[in-house]
Amino acid sequence: MKSVRFILLIALCGSLSLGISIAQDQGDQLPPGYYIVVAAYRKGQEDYAKRYINSINKEGRHSKYGYDAGRKFYYVYLDYYKDFNESIHEMLKTRKAGGFDMAWVRIMKDGLVNQPEGVETPATMVGSVTEAPKELIVEMPVVEQKTEAVAAVEEVKEPVVVVASSKPKTDSIQGPKNLNKTPVFLKLYNATNNKVIEGDIQIIDAERSRPIRKVKANDYLTLPDPGTKSGKLTLLCDVFGYRKVQHEIHYKDTEADTAQASIDLIGNYYLVKFDLIRIHRGDISTLYNVYFYNDAAIMLPESKYELNSLLGMLNENQKYKIVLHGHTNGNAAGKLLTMGESKNFFEISQDVKKGVGTAKDLSRERAEVIREWLIAQGISGDRMEVKAWGGKRMVHDKNSEHARKNVRVEVEVVED
Secondary structure, eight states: OOEEEEEEESSOOHHHHHHHHHHHHTTOBOOSEEEEEEEEEETTOHHHHHHHHHHHHHTTOOOEEEEETTTTEEEEEEEEESOHHHHHHHHHHHHHHSSOTTOEEEEEOOOOOSOOTTOOOOTTOOOOOSSOOGGGEEEEEOOOOSSHHHHHHHTOOSOEEEEOOOOOOOTTOOOOSSSTTOOEEEEEEETTTOOBOOOEEEEEETTTTEEEEEEESSSEEOOOOOOSSSOEEEEEEOOTTBOOEEEEEESSOGGGGGGSTTEEEETTEEEEEEEEOBOOTTOEEEOTTOOBOTTBSOBOGGGHHHHHHHHHHHHHOTTOEEEEEEEOSSOOOEEEEEOOTTOOTTSOOTTOEEEEEOHHHHHHHHHHHHHHHHHHTTOOGGGEEEEEOTTTTOSSOTTSTTGGGGSEEEEEEEEO
């Protein structure tokens, strides 16, 4: 039997190391393994991945990215492992360390492209050696095969340099098949800057089109069994300032749902990702959580959270120009309370102005008070217009149980 001397390298030689490092920085296909992922970007968003890597590396953390051709995603990752349990342990340490509290493990079960059998180029192999230690030179028999690849190896007379590594053991990973007692993590984040976004998810029985309940995102929870034949659930995310996103997930056969780019099995729980995109020109988002005192253009204190969301949106994109559309429940005229000289936006103070007005007047004043609050927070007044509708565009009957939703201010983006 012929034999060929193989040099098994623990670290890559200088030029090879540089080549692999550059390949991963350019978003090449990720080799098999377990990756501590901190961001994911769709095909066509590679520039966003590069920018995010630069921002991480400037803070003293080392990160890279690679492409998953199966999911058509670029993943930004901090580290790579060949052992599943080790990757989960390190991922949890990363979360606790701060800065990446939404890190997760991406499992790449295949992905070697044009590589000889048994050879890998893990993304974490950086650094270099100029010569292989002699103790790592071993004799390996060349098995005669009929494939062209092996025939080419047999003809090599000089030592062949290969990278010594073993494939990740994925066969031992047993994930849950369905959602019965299996936790789900609903992750909301800004698709542009990867920041976590607070918000709610509406769980809907997809077969009956019936709302089941609303839950807080960015937490572990158990989804309800819809009790239907299909077991299909719709997860609807409607956060102010972002376009709606919905995903379908099956209660009975959830493992099959991991074929979707938005759903992953991470150890013993399912991760459902909602990558939210800001509203654009022509889009309208409703401030349903901005409330007013009766017959008044003065806001209740609990309105502050959503007002701050609007403020954040305008600060995030200085090119935004908006129209604030005011609406009321019905067209009846009546008394009208507006702010006094103290400019107290969230309390009916002693200097409140008392008057009368039409429904259209009330809707205008309510939109205007939001505009004034934004100006007080530093937003230029020429970026905002006000339009009053009164009760002309009600979304529910004025006497229905949902009539309160007629009282609203909508935000329309007219320039971005």
